[in-house]
Amino acid sequence: MSHVSAEQLVIESGKSSELVSAFQMVAEAEVDGQPKYSQQTCRDLAKAIACRNYSRAVLELCHLVHIAEKCGGGLGYELFFWDSGPARPSALRANVLRGFREGQAGRGMTVTGAGVDVAYDDGKFSVTFGRMPFLMALMEFLITTIGYAELNAVLRDMLAPGVNSRSVSTHANQLSRLIYDYLKEHLPSAQNQRKFRRLIAFMEERRGADFAVDAIDDTAVLDFWIAESAKESADGVDFRMFQTVFKTFLRLRQTLEQSADLHALETSFTIGVDREAGEIDPDAIYGIIQTVDEYRSPLAALQEPPADAIKFLNQRETGQLELLFESGAAAFVMPLSLMRCEVFGKGQGQITQALRRRADKQQLKTLIANCAPETYRERQDGFAKLRVHLDRVLLASLHVLARNRRREAINLVVSLRPEIDFSPLARLFDISDDGDDRVVVLRAASVSDQFLNVIEDSEKVGPDIAGLIAEARKAYRGLSRQGFGDDMLDDTDITEGFAQGAGTLLDMSGHVTAFAELLDRAALPETDWDRQFEADKGVFSDQFVVLYGGTP
Amino acid sequence: MTRAWKTFEPRRKAVAERVFDALSNLDSLTDREAAAETASRKVGFAELYAYATRSDLPMGEKLKRALDESETLRRDLDALLERTAIYHFPRVAAASAGGVESREGEGFSLRIRPSRAASGQSYVIIEMAEDAAEAPKTLFVCGADQQYGKYPLPDAQNGVIQLLVDSDSALVQALRDVHTEVFIR
Numbered sequence: 001m002s003h004v005s006a007e008q009l010v011i012e013s014g015k016s017s018e019l020v021s022a023f024q025m026v027a028e029a030e031v032d033g034q035p036k037y038s039q040q041t042c043r044d045l046a047k048a049i050a051c052r053n054y055s056r057a058v059l060e061l062c063h064l065v066h067i068a069e070k071c072g073g074g075l076g077y078e079l080f081f082w083d084s085g086p087a088r089p090s091a092l093r094a095n096v097l098r099g100f101r102e103g104q105a106g107r108g109m110t111v112t113g114a115g116v117d118v119a120y121d122d123g124k125f126s127v128t129f130g131r132m133p134f135l136m137a138l139m140e141f142l143i144t145t146i147g148y149a150e151l152n153a154v155l156r157d158m159l160a161p162g163v164n165s166r167s168v169s170t171h172a173n174q175l176s177r178l179i180y181d182y183l184k185e186h187l188p189s190a191q192n193q194r195k196f197r198r199l200i201a202f203m204e205e206r207r208g209a210d211f212a213v214d215a216i217d218d219t220a221v222l223d224f225w226i227a228e229s230a231k232e233s234a235d236g237v238d239f240r241m242f243q244t245v246f247k248t249f250l251r252l253r254q255t256l257e258q259s260a261d262l263h264a265l266e267t268s269f270t271i272g273v274d275r276e277a278g279e280i281d282p283d284a285i286y287g288i289i290q291t292v293d294e295y296r297s298p299l300a301a302l303q304e305p306p307a308d309a310i311k312f313l314n315q316r317e318t319g320q321l322e323l324l325f326e327s328g329a330a331a332f333v334m335p336l337s338l339m340r341c342e343v344f345g346k347g348q349g350q351i352t353q354a355l356r357r358r359a360d361k362q363q364l365k366t367l368i369a370n371c372a373p374e375t376y377r378e379r380q381d382g383f384a385k386l387r388v389h390l391d392r393v394l395l396a397s398l399h400v401l402a403r404n405r406r407r408e409a410i411n412l413v414v415s416l417r418p419e420i421d422f423s424p425l426a427r428l429f430d431i432s433d434d435g436d437d438r439v440v441v442l443r444a445a446s447v448s449d450q451f452l453n454v455i456e457d458s459e460k461v462g463p464d465i466a467g468l469i470a471e472a473r474k475a476y477r478g479l480s481r482q483g484f485g486d487d488m489l490d491d492t493d494i495t496e497g498f499a500q501g502a503g504t505l506l507d508m509s510g511h512v513t514a515f516a517e518l519l520d521r522a523a524l525p526e527t528d529w530d531r532q533f534e535a536d537k538g539v540f541s542d543q544f545v546v547l548y549g550g551t552p
Numbered sequence: 553m554t555r556a557w558k559t560f561e562p563r564r565k566a567v568a569e570r571v572f573d574a575l576s577n578l579d580s581l582t583d584r585e586a587a588a589e590t591a592s593r594k595v596g597f598a599e600l601y602a603y604a605t606r607s608d609l610p611m612g613e614k615l616k617r618a619l620d621e622s623e624t625l626r627r628d629l630d631a632l633l634e635r636t637a638i639y640h641f642p643r644v645a646a647a648s649a650g651g652v653e654s655r656e657g658e659g660f661s662l663r664i665r666p667s668r669a670a671s672g673q674s675y676v677i678i679e680m681a682e683d684a685a686e687a688p689k690t691l692f693v694c695g696a697d698q699q700y701g702k703y704p705l706p707d708a709q710n711g712v713i714q715l716l717v718d719s720d721s722a723l724v725q726a727l728r729d730v731h732t733e734v735f736i737r
Contacts, residue, residue: 016580019581020580020581020583021594022594023581023582025594025596029596029598031598036598042582043582046578046581046582047574047578049577049581050574050575050577050578050581051574051577052574075636076635076636078601078632078635078636082597082598082601082602083601083605140596140597140598143597143628144594144596144597147624147627147628148597148600148628148631148632149624149627149628149630149631152631152632152635153631187573187577188576188577188580189573189577192572192573192576192577193569193573195572195576196568196569196572196573196576200557203557204557209556209557209558210556210557210558210559211556211557212555212556212557213555247579248576251572251575251576251579252572254571254575255568255571255572255575256555256557256568258571259560259564259567259568259571260555260560260564280566280567280570285567285570285571285574286574288571288574289571289574289575289578292575293578
């Protein structure tokens with residue numbers, strides 16, 4: 001274990017919590033009672049900070065400041081950033097157009113369908129409306145960390161008469177240096193490095209120096225937690241919580257999987273990266289993190305417009321799916337660890353909350369003895385219920401999309417009931433039979449439209465499809481949530497939300513179904529989930545006694 | 553692709569550390585529990601901006617506390633006030649430490665005059681040059697003790713704005729203090 005002074009640990013901890021606090025300021029920023037930045041925008045910002053991948057974004061931001069300054073007339077770029085409502089592409093487009101209409105825009109700026117093009121004396125630059133929310137969030141983060149006074153001094157200097165592409169780049173580099181200095185001080189990289197090395201050392205000790213990714217399994221996670229959770233945090237790394245240990249191993253797995261292929265890293269050529277000197281391209285690291293983070297994206301996508309107008313999942317359902325999606329493919333190789341987290345990890349959370357509330361010994365003893373809020377079997381049923389719920393919202397989505405004659409309905413019909421009998425459609429459209437009467441090509445737009453026009457008519461589409469549509473109607477009417485209701489059926493924004501959400505829900509349904517099926521056939525050390533639960537309950541309660549005191 | 557850790561070359565190991573670092577940073581930044589602990593502790597720039605630009609918005613307790621505690625935030629507010637002000641009267645370079653009754657600036661003057669009709673009250677009078685582009689709506693003062701004051705201004709009458717206030721009010725005391733900076737917006 002590396003030696004780190006107590007003073008150093010306190011400084012590290014303070015600095016990193018300051019950074020977390022600054023990020024949370026951005027994530028929690030509100031305008032008119034709604035979040036200023038979407039969850040996806042905040043996630044993208046977190047990734048850029050985490051990977052120190054900000055240089056290109058800072059350059060874009062500087063150009064946006066130039067645009068905003070012109071849009072704001074005499075009131076400055078601040079007006080665009082802090083007096084323009086929630087940061088959404090459509091709203092920002094309207095703000096830019098308003099600024100231009102009022103004759104405040106500068107020469108050389110053109111609004112296009114996608115964004116704003118700026119023509120300088122020495123070059124051109126474009127900032128898209130889609131990118132603007134992220135750049136605004138980055139600005140908010142910079143103001144919170146570096147401070148307005150210092151930032152504004154650089155930006156004012158940049159906006160002096162004669163601004164051109166080169167001067168914007170020069171000032172962007174200046175800002176990037178300020179961010180570099182801030183993140184160097186505040187990102188807990190030294191602590192992360194110690195954590196990484198402890199995990200590697202553990203794996204080498206238990207599985208040998210030639211261990212590979214596959215050795216990071218359920219046994220390794222549990223063994224590490226038992227071995228390390230009770231140790232004093234001498235180097236600022238704390239492994240008391242089982243969930244922390246699971247997530248850390250998850251990250252180790254993802255790290256080793258992604259780093260095994262250096263090809264992508266070595267073929268990227270970002271300007272300014274000195275590979276000979278051992279520098280690692282932040283763009284390449286960012287690309288890896290994007291790949292790893294893709295698994296989370298369905299949950300985030302449902303929180304984005306237009307899908308966010310519909311409550312496909314409530315808070316409890318989202319909470320039950322978070323760890324599964326965060327774990328990505330690793331959930332399928334460490335299903336037991338995931339279940340341990342869901343069951344005993346939550347139990348541990350209840351114990352630590354009770355300790356914060358200063359629970360007495362008896363309360364603590366009871367909590368430790370009942371350290372599982374539910375059994376594995378119940379959690380398994382929970383996933384099965386989520387599957388059923390996802391199917392139900394997909395059916396409900398089909399109702400909205402079919403009623404509004406949206407072509408996405410056809411994809412849903414095929415995805416929800418791949419075995420359905422499509423042969424009546426061949427007769428309906430007079431399509432020649434090519435041998436398999438269940439195969440009907442419905443790609444042509446006109447055919448799709450015709451199909452949607454008669455989709456509820458049993459005589460034309462056959463009893464299977466008509467029955468599915470009736471089932472979809474029933475599912476829709478049975479849901480009483482935001483976005484569901486007969487008065488919403490013709491709302492174009494809501495229909496768009498269903499169209500967008502349905503694709504995401506299909507992916508989610510596939511992931512949950514595959515995981516639920518894996519749970520049914522998982523090879524467990526104790527043969528089945530009931531026995532596994534009993535065995536694990538003993539292991540976890542014993543360790544909780546070690547960690548939190550009391551008698552078993 | 554499954555590769556044993558020991559077969560990772562030094563560069564690959566360095567990359568692995570960087571990837572792990574980035575993933576761990578991402579987890580720390582988006583950790584909900586940490587977020588709950590740090591939530592609502594600080595004041596965002598939006599609140600500072602609203603205070604500096606909206607004449608109807610008084611200083612809330614949270615902002616006041618944050619300004620008391622953070623020199624950076626005070627510096628940011630000063631910069632913002634200076635940036636958004638129509639006119640900024642800097643600290644008075646007085647020969648003596650005595651109070652000042654008037655401040656002169658380009659296009660603006662500000663003076664304090666005791667009321668003849670109401671004893672114990674004074675007028676704060678802001679006069680604008682005829683070619684002033686717009687009439688100010690708010691007066692900000694920032695004293696040597698780093699305390700901020702914000703006062704909505706009535707409409708100008710023939711280029712003159714008058715405020716009737718107690719002669720011992722915080723505003724009059726601040727305006728008389730040579731160390732006070734004044735911003736009108």
